[in-house]
Amino acid sequence: MLKEETRERDTSAIMRRVRSRDTTPEMLLRRALWAKGIRYKVSSSKLPGKPDVFLSALRLAIFIDGDLWPGNQWRLRKRSALEDQFQETVSKGYWLNKIRRNMERDCAATSALLKDGWTVLRFWEKDILKNLHTCVELTLDVIKNGVAPSALSVLLKKSRS
DSSP states (O other), X not given: OHHHHHHHXXXXXXXXXXXXSSOHHHHHHHHHHHHTTOOOEEOOTTSTTOOSEEETTXXXXXXXXXXXXXXXXXXXXXXSSGGGGGTTOTTHHHHHHHHHHHHHHHHHHHHHHHHTXXXXXXXXXXXXXHHHHHHHHHHHHXXXXXOOSSGGGGGHHHHHO
């Protein structure tokens, strides 16, 4: 039991050091957009979900979701489901509930933005790190051609990944 308590304490210490803004993927995307002449704002607490980058005049909100807490890590680990990611963890229920709450929160924020007439782009951290050019080009395409706010606007990244 002592070993498990130590592991939980170590995990908590690691989680406290996780940043919520100015992460490497966020900075990469922001710098690339800036280099292309796109001027944006960062992290508005007035908008649902607090988008990482937004262009208020175009009503475009961009989120850069980390792979673990928003629920993508199980795919990266080639697991068949989110539940499989925590098979060896004693506190499996806690972590599954935490990630599911994060996923629900992200869906609610996206829905609120769409309802308010915003276009929403969501990129996974790994997509920015591995395919920055593609993410920038997709963003530029949306800026240039516009996309009517709909449930599909958030899925654009899926069709090009």
